[in-house]
Amino acid sequence: xxxxxxxxxxxxxxxxxxxxxxxxxxxxxxxxxxxxxxxxxxxxxxxxxxxxxxxxxxxxxxxxxxxxxxxxxxxxxxxxxxxxxxxxxxxxxxxxxxxxxxxxxxxxxxxxxxxxxxxxxxxxxxxxxxxxxxxxxxxxxxxxxxxxxxxxxxxxxxxxxxxxxxxxxxxxxxxxxxxxxxxxxxxxxxxxxxxxxxxxxxxxxxxxxxxxxxxxxxxxxxxxxxxxxxxxxxxxxxxxxxxxxxxxxxxxxxxxxxxxxxxxxxxxxxxxxxxxxxxxxxxxxxxxxxxxxxxxxxxxxxxxxxxxxxxxxxxxxxxxxxxxxxxxxxxxxxxxxxxxxxxxxxxxxxxxxxxxxxxxxxxxxxxxxxxxxxxxxxxxxxxxxxxx
Numbered sequence: 001x002x003x004x005x006x007x008x009x010x011x012x013x014x015x016x017x018x019x020x021x022x023x024x025x026x027x028x029x030x031x032x033x034x035x036x037x038x039x040x041x042x043x044x045x046x047x048x049x050x051x052x053x054x055x056x057x058x059x060x061x062x063x064x065x066x067x068x069x070x071x072x073x074x075x076x077x078x079x080x081x082x083x084x085x086x087x088x089x090x091x092x093x094x095x096x097x098x099x100x101x102x103x104x105x106x107x108x109x110x111x112x113x114x115x116x117x118x119x120x121x122x123x124x125x126x127x128x129x130x131x132x133x134x135x136x137x138x139x140x141x142x143x144x145x146x147x148x149x150x151x152x153x154x155x156x157x158x159x160x161x162x163x164x165x166x167x168x169x170x171x172x173x174x175x176x177x178x179x180x181x182x183x184x185x186x187x188x189x190x191x192x193x194x195x196x197x198x199x200x201x202x203x204x205x206x207x208x209x210x211x212x213x214x215x216x217x218x219x220x221x222x223x224x225x226x227x228x229x230x231x232x233x234x235x236x237x238x239x240x241x242x243x244x245x246x247x248x249x250x251x252x253x254x255x256x257x258x259x260x261x262x263x264x265x266x267x268x269x270x271x272x273x274x275x276x277x278x279x280x281x282x283x284x285x286x287x288x289x290x291x292x293x294x295x296x297x298x299x300x301x302x303x304x305x306x307x308x309x310x311x312x313x314x315x316x317x318x319x320x321x322x323x324x325x326x327x328x329x330x331x332x333x334x335x336x337x338x339x340x341x342x343x344x345x346x347x348x349x350x351x352x353x354x355x356x357x358x359x360x361x362x363x364x365x366x367x368x369x370x371x372x373x374x375x376x377x378x379x380x381x382x383x384x385x386x387x388x
Contacts, residue, residue: 005124011071011183012117013140018176020148021169022082041354043100044227045347047107052340054111056198059332062119070116071184077109079177082170116184119335122324150252201330201337211387212323215380216338217345219316222376224349225286233289233298233366247302254306262310268322271315272385278311279381283374290370312377319384349373 058070081102091098121137155172156165204210262274281304289301324334352373356365 043103046103050107051111051343055115055336058115074113081105215383218376218379220342220345221349251302251306258310275315281308286374
């Protein structure tokens with residue numbers, strides 16, 4: 001692999017360790033102070049809705065400066081948001097809506113980071129190397145996801161209580177982000193796009209691009225479940241933070257198995273079968289979780305969802321990269337268009353969950369919202385394979 005490919009994989013792997021450490025626990029950490037699903041949903045909606053404008057700002061910066069700049073800006077802001085979460089606990093106790101300030105800072109930072117990361121991944125891979133690159137990308141990303149639960153389990157087990165453990169996890173995450181910033185500084189790569197209006201990339205006159213964007217929309221609908229609901233359901237089913245972290249470690253073993261089965265087998269010939277398996281596993285995982293809603297449902301969800309990771313997400317990423325690769329002179333703009341649609345659909349999915357929570361009892365709204373959104377991967381599969 002080229003140095004740029006290697007650095008991109010190293011950077012994203014380290015970021016995955018940090019985000020895996022924090023993603024499962026930050027929602028729980030803030031939920032303790034917010035004590036409201038609606039506030040946590042607003043937190044995530046604000047964070048996600050800030051992606052599109054800062055994708056656009058990032059694309060403007062990338063035409064004049066290397067991605068180093070947008071990487072560094074994003075990671076510094078994400079680090080600041082975690083520092084705020086660690087130090088503003090008294091503010092949260094005074095008024096739980098202070099939690100939403102973290103959403104603004106995180107949303108801007110992640111907007112810059114994910115623009116930079118997703119665009120670099122697209123640029124460094126070619127039609128000839130794309131399947132191999134995503135195999136390595138997924139494998140090393142899985143190693144990162146595998147390491148994180150072990151670290152989290154050790155930290156929480158050695159702490160006097162769960163909340164202290166969460167705080168130590170956030171401290172470690174800040175340190176890892178600082179290392180990632182240092183690696184990002186070495187990425188001297190600028191956008192090579194021709195001068196194209198971003199609005200042109202939102203037009204759906206091209207049949208394959210229209211199919212791709214529809215698939216992305218439904219992918220985001222399903223993704224909204226994991227953003228605000230699933231981790232909290234699993235956490236409640238587990239009972240304690242220690243049990244929750246041990247379950248996460250156990251699930252990581254099955255994620256490793258998933259990537260072992262898929263690595264080096266993912267290519268255009270095998271994509272249909274691999275994607276079909278991923279869809280079945282992905283949809284059934286959340287449906288069984290919400291129907292059982294106990295520790296057995298949480299275990300089923302964790303194992304099956306872990307197995308689905310490589311089958312479903314790698315297939316989606318590969319097909320999406322191929323769709324954008326059809327426009328070599330518009331890659332940055334196409335990435336922004338894709339991520340904008342993804343952000344919009346995630347917000348719509350979360351708004352649907354909030355609406356269900358307001359109109360129905362807790363037991364009913366969980367089942368209705370989760371089962372409805374769990375069917376979205378079937379549409380993603382049918383659409384993306386049709387227009388691949």
